[in-house]
Amino acid sequence: MVGIAENLKLNDRLHLDVQYETLIKDGIILSLSKIEFRILYCLTMNRNRIVSFDKLIDFAWKWSSTVTRRELYVYITRLRKKLDDNLKIICVxxxxxxMTE
Known part of the structure; x- marks a missing residue:
């Protein structure tokens, strides 16, 4: 990803490493699946704004029309477990x- 910062600070404990598609929590690298990374990246870039289900699915799965909201929910649940308690992914x-703090 040319022209994008290599690390995005989510909060004091969490950083998203764009180059290696990993989440760094308290200095420990947590691996993310490609889908998890894309969802988290999209939510990070739109922090404190609602990202529609369709936009997240399009961004994460690259326009796959067979993905359901239920599948998105499964990935969101996995991400919530990896995030800090002060950083939340809420469903509107x-x-x-x-994503909010």
Missing amino acids: RNRGYM
């Missing part, structure tokens, strides 16, 4: 997801 009913 019938609209999408939003």
Whole structure:
């Protein structure tokens, strides 16, 4: 990803390494699947804004029309377990997801 910062600070404990597609928590590297990374990256770049279900699916799965909201929910659940308690991914009913502190 040319022209993008290599590390995105999520909070004091979490950094997203764009080059290696990893999450760094308290200096420990947590591996992310490609889908998890793309979802987290999209939410990070749109922090405190609602990202629609469709936009997240399009971004993470690269326009695959067979992915359901249920599959997205599974990945969001996995990400929530890896994040800090102060950083939350919340669901806005019938609209999408939003990352907040």
